[in-house]
Amino acid sequence: MARVYNFSAGPSMLPLEVLERAGREITEYEKTGQSVMEMSHRSKEYIEIFENCELKLREIMSIPDNYSVLFLQGGAWLQFSMVPMNLGVKGKADYILSGNWAENAYKESQKFLTARMVASSKDDNYLYIPKIKPEDLDTDADYLHICQNNTIFGTRYSEIPESPVPLVADASSMILGETMDVSKYGLIYAGAQKNMGCAGVTVVIIRDDLIERSPDNLPSMLSYKIQNKGKSMFNTPPTYAVYIMSLVLDWVKKVGGTDALEKINKEKASVLYDFIDNSKMYKCEVHKDSRSRMNVCFVTGNPEIDDKFCKEAVKEGLVNLKGHRLVGGIRASIYNAMPMEGVVALRDFMARFEKENS
Numbered sequence: 001m002a003r004v005y006n007f008s009a010g011p012s013m014l015p016l017e018v019l020e021r022a023g024r025e026i027t028e029y030e031k032t033g034q035s036v037m038e039m040s041h042r043s044k045e046y047i048e049i050f051e052n053c054e055l056k057l058r059e060i061m062s063i064p065d066n067y068s069v070l071f072l073q074g075g076a077w078l079q080f081s082m083v084p085m086n087l088g089v090k091g092k093a094d095y096i097l098s099g100n101w102a103e104n105a106y107k108e109s110q111k112f113l114t115a116r117m118v119a120s121s122k123d124d125n126y127l128y129i130p131k132i133k134p135e136d137l138d139t140d141a142d143y144l145h146i147c148q149n150n151t152i153f154g155t156r157y158s159e160i161p162e163s164p165v166p167l168v169a170d171a172s173s174m175i176l177g178e179t180m181d182v183s184k185y186g187l188i189y190a191g192a193q194k195n196m197g198c199a200g201v202t203v204v205i206i207r208d209d210l211i212e213r214s215p216d217n218l219p220s221m222l223s224y225k226i227q228n229k230g231k232s233m234f235n236t237p238p239t240y241a242v243y244i245m246s247l248v249l250d251w252v253k254k255v256g257g258t259d260a261l262e263k264i265n266k267e268k269a270s271v272l273y274d275f276i277d278n279s280k281m282y283k284c285e286v287h288k289d290s291r292s293r294m295n296v297c298f299v300t301g302n303p304e305i306d307d308k309f310c311k312e313a314v315k316e317g318l319v320n321l322k323g324h325r326l327v328g329g330i331r332a333s334i335y336n337a338m339p340m341e342g343v344v345a346l347r348d349f350m351a352r353f354e355k356e357n358s
């Protein structure tokens with residue numbers, strides 16, 4: 001069966017060559033006589049995969065030496081708790097609410113500290129990134145939290161806020177999709193299942209001085225300090241998910257790194273936004289300066305037609321286009337592994353559908 005173009009918000013498409021290589025190596029990894037899935041995480045062969053994965057991520061993202069990389073489990077959701085549990089020494093943090101994930105992070109943090117909502121775009125259904133002024137921020141807060149790309153509403157920070165306190169970013173749906181200056185952040189976290197690999201591993205990039213904040217009474221698995229001391233192998237890590245990430249990182253390097261991906265991602269997003277802006281049927285409700293390059297959300301204005309669109313698209317091999325249940329409509333997630341051909345196929349289908357339904 002031919003492969004489809006999968007516009008899922010995550011887990012989502014992986015580069016075909018990554019899947020093919022994993023397939024070739026499924027029963028035997030590099031003359032070891034075993035699958036990566038069967039390897040002891042303490043074996044020489046596996047440690048090499050694990051350490052190389054970190055090295056490749058460091059190289060691709062130019063992660064400075066004073067930052068550590070952790071490979072954890074529990075998804076981005078667990079980071080909504082781990083961040084306040086570990087960084088909340090004074091017990092107060094600032095949150096910018098730009099969407100449902102930012103709101104989830106904000107609500108979860110309230111179980112551990114006093115969280116303050118600095119700004120929110122909920123008044124307009126999260127269709128834009130709220131602007132803040134320096135004086136809006138608490139210079140004494142433990143950190144400032146943002147969600148850099150809002151997967152559900154299709155918005156993205158075109159510029160991250162200048163923060164007087166460590167900036168913590170949920171980068172789940174944009175990491176590796178553009179070049180980030182890691183030195184501007186205190187902590188970046190992201191689940192792997194959109195741009196970095198498959199579900200099961202969550203990356204945390206943390207500035208070393210912040211690791212020291214972890215209180216000693218935290219459960220070991222939830223402590224950055226203990227996870228870092230154990231080199232992310234305090235317990236059995238998600239071995240296969242890290243291996244898949246390492247193959248994805250090889251692919252990222254091969255295609256030219258995040259600069260090259262950022263360029264193509266801009267082009268891919270423009271193909272869809274330009275078409276939508278010139279169409280009579282489709283409308284992107286997101287404010288233009290806040291549009292995501294990873295998740296392109298649009299509507300026809302009629303939920304029944306949206307539904308018909310998604311159903312007919314499946315017949316053309318264009319799947320998972322239904323918008324999130326919170327917003328409805330149509331959402332095309334076009335992460336790194338979605339080729340331009342997939343985006344063009346979607347645009348051509350949109351044009352045909354518009355002609356047939358207007």
Ligand SMILES: Cc1ncc(COP(=O)(O)O)c(C=O)c1O
Nearest residue numbers: 075076077101151170172173191
């Ligand atoms: C921006 C963002 N943050 C957090 C999450 C939750 O991630 P997980 O399911 O890995 O916990 C998602 C999931 O889609 C997301 O898009």
